[in-house]
Amino acid sequence: MTKSEQTRSxxxxxxxxxxxxxxxxxxxxxxxxxxxxxxxGNAYYYFGSKEHLIQGFYDxxxxxxFAACAEILATETDFETRMRRMLLAWVDIAEPYRAFxxxxxxxxxxxxxxxxxxxxxxxxxxxxxxxLHSTVLNESTAKxxxxxxxxxxxLMWLYHMTVVLYWxxxxxxxxxxxxxxxxxxxxxxxxxxxxxxxxxxxxITRDGVQLFRDLGWFPxxxxxx
Amino acid sequence: MTKSEQTRSxxxxxxxxxxxxxxxxxxxxxxxxxxxxxxxGNAYYYFGSKEHLIQGFYDxxxxxxFAACAEILATETDFETRMRRMLLAWVDIAEPYRAFxxxxxxxxxxxxxxxxxxxxxxxxxxxxxxxLHSTVLNESTAKxxxxxxxxxxxLMWLYHMTVVLYWxxxxxxxxxxxxxxxxxxxxxxxxxxxxxxxxxxxxITRDGVQLFRDLGWFPxxxxxx
DNA sequence: GCCTGATTTTGAACATGTTCAACGTCTCGT
DNA sequence: ACGAGACGTTGAACATGTTCAAAATCAGGC
Numbered sequence: 001m002t003k004s005e006q007t008r009s010x011x012x013x014x015x016x017x018x019x020x021x022x023x024x025x026x027x028x029x030x031x032x033x034x035x036x037x038x039x040x041g042n043a044y045y046y047f048g049s050k051e052h053l054i055q056g057f058y059d060x061x062x063x064x065x066f067a068a069c070a071e072i073l074a075t076e077t078d079f080e081t082r083m084r085r086m087l088l089a090w091v092d093i094a095e096p097y098r099a100f101x102x103x104x105x106x107x108x109x110x111x112x113x114x115x116x117x118x119x120x121x122x123x124x125x126x127x128x129x130x131x132l133h134s135t136v137l138n139e140s141t142a143k144x145x146x147x148x149x150x151x152x153x154x155l156m157w158l159y160h161m162t163v164v165l166y167w168x169x170x171x172x173x174x175x176x177x178x179x180x181x182x183x184x185x186x187x188x189x190x191x192x193x194x195x196x197x198x199x200x201x202x203x204i205t206r207d208g209v210q211l212f213r214d215l216g217w218f219p220x221x222x223x224x225x
Numbered sequence: 226m227t228k229s230e231q232t233r234s235x236x237x238x239x240x241x242x243x244x245x246x247x248x249x250x251x252x253x254x255x256x257x258x259x260x261x262x263x264x265x266g267n268a269y270y271y272f273g274s275k276e277h278l279i280q281g282f283y284d285x286x287x288x289x290x291f292a293a294c295a296e297i298l299a300t301e302t303d304f305e306t307r308m309r310r311m312l313l314a315w316v317d318i319a320e321p322y323r324a325f326x327x328x329x330x331x332x333x334x335x336x337x338x339x340x341x342x343x344x345x346x347x348x349x350x351x352x353x354x355x356x357l358h359s360t361v362l363n364e365s366t367a368k369x370x371x372x373x374x375x376x377x378x379x380l381m382w383l384y385h386m387t388v389v390l391y392w393x394x395x396x397x398x399x400x401x402x403x404x405x406x407x408x409x410x411x412x413x414x415x416x417x418x419x420x421x422x423x424x425x426x427x428x429i430t431r432d433g434v435q436l437f438r439d440l441g442w443f444p445x446x447x448x449x450x
Numbered sequence: 451g452c453c454t455g456a457t458t459t460t461g462a463a464c465a466t467g468t469t470c471a472a473c474g475t476c477t478c479g480t
Numbered sequence: 481a482c483g484a485g486a487c488g489t490t491g492a493a494c495a496t497g498t499t500c501a502a503a504a505t506c507a508g509g510c
Binding site (some may be wrong): 266 | 457458459460461462
Binding site (some may be wrong): 067093102103105106109110111113118125166169177180181184185187188191192195198200204207211214215 | 267275280327328331334335336337338343387390393394401406409410412413416417420423429432433439440
């Protein structure tokens with residue numbers, strides 16, 4: 001690890017600690033710089049803005065989530081169970097950050113922000129996450145309509161994002177309500193996915209998949225600066 | 226209209242004009258105050274923050290949208306057509322604000338913000354909007370499963386919010402992609418709603434509706450200050 | 451008309467994210 | 481070892497949302 005990488009880590013560590021202690025808004029760039037033992041300007045040399053520090057939060061969560069999923073996905077084969085446990089694991093991991101996690105999504109919802117899950121800058125993280133959903137699906141025993149199968153991981157990711165949106169609004173202890181949402185929607189989804197092969201559904205499934213394809217991703221993701 | 230109301234209107238008018246001219250971020254509170262012919266502090270006497278000015282934007286859009294829908298809903302009886310035209314009317318009306326509309330949703334996504342469509346402060350606007358969706362449904366010829374019918378307007382509103390989320394990311398000319406999304410999802414939804422009465426669907430519909438009810442609205446909406 | 455309290459208005463001061471010109475340090479070819 | 485250019489660092493200055501004590505204005509009672 002180079003000196004420069006060390007400094008980056010140091011800044012992210014300090015920032016996340018302070019965010020956890022006082023919340024995002026209450027943590028000033030001056031405080032972060034001071035705590036990390038460098039000047040304000042120097043922090044800006046490494047991170048273009050305060051928002052960019054949040055990327056460290058995302059990366060950390062994703063890393064922990066992937067590790068937690070490895071166990072689950074190695075032993076479980078039922079589609080619904082895999083998906084449910086994968087999502088619940090995410091909630092477990094994100095739990096400590098919930099208090100100030102909401103602050104982050106203010107930026108995430110801004111299409112112009114590089115932190116938006118739909119942004120070009122997030123492509124790599126997003127694709128890695130979609131790949132995780134692929135694994136959940138492909139190594140399961142689920143029987144899925146052929147056409148749907150191809151886009152299903154992306155749809156599952158969108159479903160995950162919806163759960164996250166719900167989660168940031170969730171004030172219940174231990175994110176209980178979000179957990180309920182997950183435990184009760186995954187069976188519904190699994191059933192719908194199963195039904196996708198029925199004749200009555202065939203045409204509607206096909207139309208839906210075709211529309212999703214025609215839209216590509218989001219209409220025209222923000223250009224990289 | 227009292228003097229005080231006039232001043233409020235004046236501020237909102239000035240702000241919206243400047244937002245449209247230069248965008249949200251580029252418009253400073255100082256500029257708004259100067260243009261409106263008052264002091265910065267005075268603007269803060271009427272609006273708690275810059276964000277609060279955005280409420281004026283929402284109100285204006287809703288008013289125009291309701292007016293536009295009146296015509297449509299008076300003549301058309303087909304459910305899918307009513308819903309589609311209602312949504313397309315929204316896009317028409319919001320079009321001029323699209324360039325900076327995205328900025329607004331940064332706040333809307335923050336659960337702590339009174340501007341969030343899910344917030345307690347937005348209850349009235351939200352209910353009025355849900356009532357509009359009720360009208361779209363109830364005065365149409367659509368045949369819907371009884372249980373589903375009760376919650377469908379709320380679900381339609383959530384669908385509308387999803388379209389709006391898509392719209393803020395849309396960079397295509399004349400919001401063409403969003404329009405395509407609308408024109409092609411409404412038939413799917415209408416078909417699904419129709420299918421809701423089929424036997425295969427009955428149980429899944431019932432479970433979905435029950436879950437929606439159990440969740441209440443969002444888990445625990447932010448308390449009013 | 452004048453007093454009193456409420457309402458409204460002011461602008462300077464403050465907090466904080468961000469920029470930038472200047473300066474230091476490190477690397478590497480000669 | 482030296483010079484040059486790249487890389488890293490600094491802190492003061494800037495921009496802008498927000499606050500607040502003071503002043504101005506207004507409304508109503510006498």
